[in-house]
Amino acid sequence: MNNNKEKILENLELFVVPGERLGSIEEGISEFGTYEDEGNVRAAYIGRATIDKEQKKFSVLPITKMPIYPYKGQSVIAKITSVQNTLAVAQIIAIEGEFINKSFTGLLHSSRIRGRYEKNLRRIIKPGDLVRCKVISSEGTIHLGISGNFFGVIEANCSICGRILKKIGRRNQLRCDNCGNVEIRLLASDYGVVKVSKK
């Protein structure tokens, strides 16, 4: 048993390049960073291979920088471009707090929004808003969601004069200092505290 553990630690140090064989599919399951090809499990990235003989799993931890892409579970900042009754289209402009050069298009459906069912999405989200969302899936179309209090609108402009709206006491209410217009948005808990600035 002890001997076995030493072997696993030794394997942890294995440097691999794409295509290198880690084992057969009978020996383990292909996990992150690997792929199956003609009965073999092979590495897909440059990285450190982990061959877990107890759990029967193969995985590769990349040591290169990863491609900029909204992966499932990541937190992103998106700018709303259009809103319909149940669906909003958004341009993802930042992933995990870092701005990206080329944006990705994501979809925000009313069923993925926290709180009570909203019949009309236009009431709580408007075009031009910056929204912090979670990536629900990025296999095919990128689906976004607003699940916890931390997620929601983080910056919104007045529909009448275009100035940035300020949060007033009550939940989800915003007021414009310039024209006194009061609007409703699905706010993130830190609305007005965070500053979003493009580089």
Added chain:
Amino acid sequence: MSLKKQLINEQGIRTDGRGIDDLRPIKITLGYLAHANGSVLYEQGKNKILAAVFGPSEVHPKHAELPDRAILRVRYRMAPFSTEERKSPAPTRREIELSMVIRNALESVVLTELFPRTAIDIFIEVLQADAGTRVAGVTAAALALADAGIPMKGITAGCAVGKVDGKIVCDLNDIEDKEGEADMPIVYIPTLGKISLLQMDGLMTQEEFKQALSKAINSAMKVYQLQVNALKTKYIKVER
């Protein structure tokens, strides 16, 4: 007959001092460019090739995207100063076709299905050409893709073989390419044992073809060893 230059002498030494099976000296500089996601400067003898990878990013125009996988967009270009005479900077028929050929060779190794509805841009700029730039381009592009962290089935390694003065030689240079009887570029995936590109120009018998193929695979294995060494030196150094 006397007009034709002798390319291989009696001792089996070629015009640039190499033996029949020798490759030109290869130098690989990873991460050569600052703005690209992955880049490499690949030098093989007088060949100097710059490869850069961007992406995955969203596809415009939208109708070009594929719902189940990423598309590769390869741009192979020769610089105006890459040849002996100035080359017009406008894309030629040859460059457009080679871009397609290289794209097909690379599509078989990149795991495109992990990034649906996106495009991966690959730029191959030939700064100095001395025969065999398409295989050198694929070799460089594979390194740039791996450097950009794009998942791949394997690293492609390329090498050209040809028939010069009736002998099968590896890694032709410019004179051998022009004066020789045949030229056969091959791109090989050493870890999978598969060929992803094979073209031939000129004439060879069946026996010669078989010999050329085995020599090309041997040469590609040598190129692959250099590729792996280059990746190892960069990434093991970074980690420590």
